[in-house]
Amino acid sequence: QMSDILYYEILDIPLPELQGLITLRVAFHQATPNEVLFHIIRLPKGSTYSDLIDDLKSKVQLSRSDAELRLFQVNNNKIWKVYLPTEKIDAVHDPNVPLHVEEIPEVEKSAGPRDRLVHVVHFFKDNQHIQYYGVPFFFLIREGEALSDIKVRIQKKFEVPDEQFLKWKFAYxxxxxxxxxQDSDIVLSRFQQKNIYGPWEQSLGLEHSDMPTKRANQNRHSFEKPVKIYN
Structure with missing residues (x-):
């Protein structure tokens, strides 16, 4: 069926200039307070992620002036790819997918040679199948560290009350x-398995006792960060 309605958009910059830019949606995860700020950033085509970092630093408040930033992509509530500062944005990133940026915690700089940065996901079970939800994150696990010690740090990160945290389950x-x-398990021993296709195929899973009951709600949970959007 033919339509006689003409749609148009009012641009804030001249069209020739806009055509030379790439527009990115950036989700910046603040270290403190614990919230996510969404920014719309435009950069010339051919820019690198280092250019994006420089631009973003002028728009956000960092916990320290020398903070380093990590850029990564989330797909289906799992960390899918980490970007290098030297990579060109328009060559590897889908502009329709938000780019996640966070400060690299100071604790990671003191990591030992056998410590490991792992992906952590939130999940619940739907008819015995895993459903991921919420925002995944990176977490440094020390060599020889038992789950009981890791749980203390996870609880502190999310500020979960003791009574509620007792219902959380942890899984490789x-x-x-x-x-x-189990609390006595040395967690990194599970991450030594071979024949794993990529880092996104193994993670530390947090199964919440407050898990959503409907699939439509799988992107929400009690410990989501507040969101603010900036243009």
Whole structure:
């Protein structure tokens, strides 16, 4: 069916100039307070992620002046790719997908040679199948560190009340299959498995007792960060 309605958009900059730019949606995860700020950033085509970092630093408040930033992509509530500052944005990033940026915690700079930065995901079970939700994150696990010690740090990160945190379950997750952990387990021993296709295929999973009951709500949970949007 033909339509006689003509739609148009009022641009804030001349069209030739806009055509030479790439527009990015950036989700900046603040270290303190614990919230996510969304920014719309325009950069010339051919810019690198280092250019994006420089632009973003002028728009956000960092916890310290020498803070380093990490850029990564989230797909289906899992960390999918980490970008290098030297990579060109328009060559590797889908502009329709928000780019996540966070400060690299100071604790990571003191990591030992056998410590490991792992991906952490939130999940619940729907008819025995895993459903991921919420915002995944990176977490440094020390060599020889037991789950009991990791749980203390996770609880502090999310400020979960003791009574509620007792209901959380922790699992090593590979290829969407959870292998539940005990407090005495040395967690990094599970991440030594071979034949893993990529880092996104194994993670530390947090199964929440306050998990949503409907799939439509799988992107929300009690510990989501507040969101603000800036143009």
């Amino acid at each position: 997750v590979a290829y969407n299959r959870p292998d539940y952990l």
